[in-house]
Amino acid sequence: xxxxxxxxxxxxxxxxxxxxxxxxxxxxxxxxxxxxxxxxxxxxxxxxxxxxxxxxxxxxxxxxxxxxxxxxxxxxxxxxxxxxxxxxxxxxxxxxxxxxxxxxxxxxxxxxxxxxxxxxxxxxxxxxxxxxxxxxxxxxxxxxxxxxxxxxxxxxxxxxxxxxxxxxxxxxxxxxxxxxxxxxxxxxxxxxxxxxxxxxxxxxxxxxxxxxxxxxxxxxxxxxxxxxxxxxxxxxxxxxxxxxxxxxxxxxxxxxxxxxxxxxxxxxxxxxxxxxxxxxxxxxxxxxxxxxxxxxxxxxxxxxxxxxxxxxxxxxxxxxxxxxxxxxxxxxxxxxxxxxxxxxxxxxxxxxxxxxxxxxxxxxxxxxxxxxxxxxxxxxxxxxxxxxxxxxxxxxxxxxxxxxxxxxxxxx
Amino acid sequence: xxxxxxxxxxxxxxxxxxxxxxxxxxxxxxxxxxxxxxxxxxxxxxxxxxxxxxxxxxxxxxxxxxxxxxxxxxxxxxxxxxxxxxxxxxxxxxxxxxxxxxxxxxxxxxxxxxxxxxxxxxxxxxxxxxxxxxxxxxxxxxxxxxxxxxxxxxxxxxxxxxxxxxxxxxxxxxxxxxxxxxxxxxxxxxxxxxxxxxxxxxxxxxxxxxxxxxxxxxxxxxxxxxxxxxxxxxxxxxxxxxxxxxxxxxxxxxxxxxxxxxxxxxxxxxxxxxxxxxxxxxxxxxxxxxxxx
Numbered sequence: 061x062x063x064x065x066x067x068x069x070x071x072x073x074x075x076x077x078x079x080x081x082x083x084x085x086x087x088x089x090x091x092x093x094x095x096x097x098x099x100x101x102x103x104x105x106x107x108x109x110x111x112x113x114x115x116x117x118x119x120x121x122x123x124x125x126x127x128x129x130x131x132x133x134x135x136x137x138x139x140x141x142x143x144x145x146x147x148x149x150x151x152x153x154x155x156x157x158x159x160x161x162x163x164x165x166x167x168x169x170x171x172x173x174x175x176x177x178x179x180x181x182x183x184x185x186x187x188x189x190x191x192x193x194x195x196x197x198x199x200x201x202x203x204x205x206x207x208x209x210x211x212x213x214x215x216x217x218x219x220x221x222x223x224x225x226x227x228x229x230x231x232x233x234x235x236x237x238x239x240x241x242x243x244x245x246x247x248x249x250x251x252x253x254x255x256x257x258x259x260x261x262x263x264x265x266x267x268x269x270x271x272x273x274x275x276x277x278x279x280x281x282x283x284x285x286x287x288x289x290x291x292x293x294x295x296x297x298x299x300x301x302x303x304x305x306x307x308x309x310x311x312x313x314x315x316x317x318x319x320x321x322x323x324x325x326x327x328x329x330x331x332x333x334x335x336x337x338x339x340x341x342x343x344x345x346x347x348x349x350x351x352x353x354x355x356x357x358x359x360x361x362x363x364x365x366x367x368x369x370x371x372x373x374x375x376x377x378x379x380x381x382x383x384x385x386x387x388x389x390x391x392x393x394x395x396x397x398x399x400x401x402x403x404x405x406x407x408x409x410x411x412x413x414x415x416x417x418x419x420x421x422x423x424x425x426x427x428x429x430x431x432x433x434x435x436x437x438x439x440x441x442x443x444x445x446x447x448x449x450x451x452x453x454x455x456x457x458x459x460x461x462x463x464x465x466x467x468x469x470x471x472x
Numbered sequence: 473x474x475x476x477x478x479x480x481x482x483x484x485x486x487x488x489x490x491x492x493x494x495x496x497x498x499x500x501x502x503x504x505x506x507x508x509x510x511x512x513x514x515x516x517x518x519x520x521x522x523x524x525x526x527x528x529x530x531x532x533x534x535x536x537x538x539x540x541x542x543x544x545x546x547x548x549x550x551x552x553x554x555x556x557x558x559x560x561x562x563x564x565x566x567x568x569x570x571x572x573x574x575x576x577x578x579x580x581x582x583x584x585x586x587x588x589x590x591x592x593x594x595x596x597x598x599x600x601x602x603x604x605x606x607x608x609x610x611x612x613x614x615x616x617x618x619x620x621x622x623x624x625x626x627x628x629x630x631x632x633x634x635x636x637x638x639x640x641x642x643x644x645x646x647x648x649x650x651x652x653x654x655x656x657x658x659x660x661x662x663x664x665x666x667x668x669x670x671x672x673x674x675x676x677x678x679x680x681x682x683x684x685x686x687x688x689x690x691x692x693x694x695x696x697x698x699x700x701x702x703x704x705x706x707x708x709x710x711x712x713x714x715x716x717x718x719x720x721x722x723x724x725x726x727x728x729x730x731x732x733x734x735x736x737x738x739x740x741x742x743x744x745x746x747x748x749x750x751x752x753x754x755x756x757x758x759x760x761x762x763x764x765x
Contacts, residue, residue, distance in 0.1 A: 129726045155515075300599055303707040434513075443534050449710075
């Protein structure tokens, strides 16, 4: 296979060599941002790249679960896209270990990423001290979104803690409104649970679960409380929730069938398409409980292309994506927060400003699960969480025991 | 001498096919089995890990549930589809009017992909959208039909959709078989005064044995690779109560970046299928030929 790859590389070099000098640097970009608001955001990158003299070849694949394996297969097979989207954290670690990704230390040094990007983000795109990906935004999965008109009609204040939440939810339930819109798909259930873990269980418990993978940590009273809060949420959802997609749940809030929804920044795309404005039609609360910002970031990896023009296109792409103006424009459309800490944030919407405020306080920054643990462990935990949700007879103690068993399996 | 040369040319002609079978099918199978004994994660690596993947696999509740579901789905779906398909074929064989139209309607579900089938049944069975909501709208406020959101019954919804999808195919196969039965047998039975149900039970069904076998083989393939229907209809839930082995394999192969465990599961699946099918196929095809020699 390596000989085949060398041959392929040589062919690509030859192709590159016969291209006339001064031709635009071509970059094939593989990503899965395909909804309306997402593709508008991607277009910002594409336009900026063209303006800088490059040629953006768009390769958008619907659904990340399809796109990721497609891209990884191409990287392993020796025919990689020039640039590929990923999530920060452990996901691309193995590709870097195998020497399939380009080391971006040089670009990072000349562009001064060390100064302009948060240290946690840099750590999440690094492997063994080297940078392997370009982070483009910051987002958090643990927002509570709510329908402002309904809150006014019922005369309730926005909740800040889980106790408040249950008090508010009871009022809605008595008034015949579904308190919590929810889609019981595995990823949504696990995301909600992790939000409860960080918000109701607290920072220390969260870190000992995901960073330390310590099975002893989940045997205490804090985790029991987390399990109880999570189980209690069940009674505030409607029977139609199993296997419902997140945008269906979002539309329940928009149409006023449900009052609240806990989901990531990308929910804003749904609200914006419905003509809703942040702070006016919908409100947002960051991380019920301790109000932590669970950090998650979309990144782009640059596979080794074995051609000089490919490398030049990649360097240019990294510069363009982290350009100050591009960062602001992209994140405004995407609904997320610029990853650079030295850009003008006055144009951000009301909710992003709350997120930005939280990010200024290191005590509220919390690395997301993907940054701390691998996909295998997270999904094994998700299995336990999903089963707990679907089994009302399971006690918090039984749940904690199963959860601890998974952690013990992955403890390093 | 002449016969020998013909045989050689036959083998020469078959060589490409044999090579494809050996490398593309047997080769990948052996490779898969090999990977299952390594600790490969996102990418295949050759670090030998013994049977640790199999130990983890059989310690997993989710895998055991998915195996049970496959057996349950297989037995019910094949059994009921065969019975229903046969009865439909018999009904159509009574020289009904508009037979061509009915045949098309009944066979139509089979032309749909499992994705579409799953989506349609999700709408029909979903408690806030389909049958339950409709009947409640007619004034029966306490009507309950929410199998799809109950852990214990979700898998039966998959069976239901599976039968709807497959019964038409069975009907077509059975109808073809029925048309192949000699008309004289009917006349003879009528002269002898045999009741129609006894004629079907003791004469027609034994004669349709090949049709039953081909229908069963076709449906079994669908059972083993059942994936998209579950994915769309229930997503494997609630919890993982309606999970199936193929979905387990796909999840670990792609989302969870654990090729080692996924190939261990695939290998187990292969062995299970071989254990069930080999004795039966042997009995059906090879032993039957012996008396002729």
